[in-house]
Amino acid sequence: MPLFKKKTLILTLLPLFLFGLAACKKEDNTDRYIDHLLKEYVVFKKGSYWIYRNETTASNDCTYVTRDPNSGVGNGSTLEEIYYTFSGNLFYDIYLWKGSDYSVCAYDFHNPNGNYFRALNSMYTNGTSSAPFPDCILVERLDTLYVNSQFFTNVIHTQSTNLIYDNMHNEAWFVKNIGMIMYRKKSNTFDSTWSILRWHAVQ
DSSP states (O other), X not given: OOHHHHHHHHHHXXXXXXXXXXXXXXXXXXXXXXXXXXXXXXXXXXXXXXXXXXXXXXOEEEEEEOSOOEEEXXXXXXXXXXXXXXXXSSOOEEEEEEOSSSEEEEEEOOOTTOOOEEEEEHHHHTTOXXXXXXXXXXXXXXXXXXXXXXXXXXXXXXXXXXXXXXXEEEEEEEETTTEEEEEEEEOSSOEEEEEEEEEEOOO
16 A cells, blocks of 8 residues: 555544544543542441440440441442441441532431431531531531540531431541541430540551
8 A cells, every 4th residue: 555545544544543532431430439538537347346435324335347338339329329337336337328519428326216317428527617418517626635545636526416306416526547436415315425445447
């Protein structure tokens, strides 16, 4: 084939080749997944455990992850969901999901009506002070917090409310890469706080 015909053929096929590469380029799905920083506060693998002191009874309660988090984009949804369970007296399971604008983490605190409480969201872990859900508010950010002779830094304190059941209030204090270091459960007839003694957090 003459040289000029080869050049013509290459020039003709090159745009088609480049177009094909662009069409095959992997889609950016990062907006479909739960915010990574939120995961650093609340997602832990099997083998993780936390031992808390019940300030009311002076007894110790242990909770630990019984299986690795089940993560996926499915069930007819295009957004990521994460679910995993605990064993112990304090928590039952955790459910995270990616919303249209931000990610949410909800805990099942063994409450009698079986509802989850929104405990933390990515707007709080990313530094925003407000979120659309009135049932989970940011109470404060603490540079340091002293709990059972231990200093913790950069603590996020939230409060979630369930007015359907006896005005139940749940307060939680979170630290990155550790999880929940303190938890308060309060209603018209009950008020108790659990503070962390020891932990082993695997991420």
